[in-house]
Amino acid sequence: MKEINVAGQKRTDLGKKASKMLRKEGMVPCNLYGHATENGKPVALAFACKMSELRKLVYTPHIYVINLQIGGQDHTAILKELQFHPVTDALLHVDFLEVNDQKPITIGIPVKLNGLAQGVRDGGRMNLSIRKINVTAPYQNIPEHLDIDVTALQLGKSIKVGELNFEGLEIATPKDVVVCSIKMTRAAVSAAAAAEETENEPEA
Template sequence: MREIAINGKKREATGKKASKLQRKEGLVPCNLYGEVKGQNGQPEALAFSAPMSELRKAIYSPHVFVVNLNIDGKECKAIIKELQFHPTTDALLHADFYEVNETKAITVGIPVKLNGLAQGVREGGKLSLSIRKINVTAPYKQIPEVLNVDVTNLGLGKAIKVGELSFEGLELATPAQVVVCSVKETRASKAAAATAE
């Protein structure tokens, strides 16, 4: 996985009013959930803020990043777990980070890349990608930037499902019956089939 650095500062004041003031200054309110647990056994959040200028590189990108967070000089590695956007302006309102290490397994969505020329496309069909990402579970060091799926033998009217795929060192968390890609019939392929008959 790619890595990116983001600097943050602890938030002393929380709540709607404080968050609004921070956004006006170009900062985004964030929480970091890590190893520290509260009295109820749930992970305790560290409230901090980070510049939108730095977050933008990690958010508006097709890649999935491990974030090297530096919060007031304290460093840790994390992944972006959840983002909240304004319903009408699409402005980023809040970001949640989840602390990671080299041994703890995490679940993240990794982009799918289709490789090869499908048999069904050679027969006039159209290749269609149904899902852009597949959720995988593994320690972050084992997670690749993309999941390569070979479609060379994919015939006309056929599909590849998540359950048919396997990647070394990764556990697939997306349901097995979900279709990754398929080759759909087109007028050209139907005409070619009729001519062949």
Template sequence: MKTFQLEGTPRTDLGKKAVKALRKQNLIPAVLNGGQLVTLPYDNALKAGEKVVEIANNQALIVTDFTVSTESVRKLVYTPEIFAIDLTIGDKKTKAVIKDIQFHPVTDAILHMDFLEVNEQKPIIMEVPVALEGHSEGVKAGGKLSLEMRKLKVKAIYSQIPEKLVINIDNLGLGKTIQVGELHFEGLELMNAKNAVVCAVKLTRAARGLQAKSGK
């Protein structure tokens, strides 16, 4: 997985007015989740932007609110590629991935970004692009190749997640499909339904005619 350098600024004013003012400055409110797990009550000093969020049984996570500029994330967001992010927030440096992005329903502007802190011990779930390689038998016979799932959800340590999932289609025949349950990638657990169709070679009118003439 490629690495992306990103700098953010800690954010302490979390009100609606503050968010509106940030967006006027082409700044995007963001939050870093998945940080340090602590026991409540937590009396240690927090850094700028950090807050303690209770999860259950007096356990809490330290999450960080911050901002990033629209320009700084453009190449991170508007791309089919996935990245491990070297994220700097004030004097805090960590590894992260994008967890979620909220877009404006009309303008498509980025309203909010959620990042997930990662490490070499805890697996994460990410969507990874699918790439087909080879020359399908079904396409040679007149069929039409259809990619039904452009991304698959995988679970793994972040450093083991590839930039794309390559699937060979040489043996994919006319009218046949490749389902999630047929796939295997070393070190990755696929989280989609096993019967979900990833790609297929569909019958075209020309292919049906050839089949009828050949009697198959």
């Protein structure tokens, strides 16, 4: 995965009122969940980041390993959850998950379809059903995207998660989930019908 640096500042004033004030100042309330627990539940480090810092991380199709600097301390993390305003789509809150070399993580990786499918050559339309597949692995082994060769995919056929295999990665998305398929179009139906008529024509 690509790396990105994000700076934040610790916050001690919590609650809705404090969060609202932060947002007015162009800051976004954040939590970092690490390996510390209290009564069996994860303990979060509360901090805030400038919206300008988060924009490059949030509004992108890429996934990143994040080098977080909070109050002079460095943390390695990934995005855990984003919360947006239901009406304005403004970013309200971000949760980060701290990672290390030993413990595998589960994360959604973007799908990249490679090749021109046979079904598309025959007039069909490629339909991408899911944009990310969840995988589990040490964060150093996580790729930027998952390459899937669709060259041999024919009309009416699909590729399911269970048919895929990526070295060093354990797939966490259910096996029966369809990744992509070739849908029949009117052009493909017309071409198939014309081909069938040609085959059935009597020889002169």
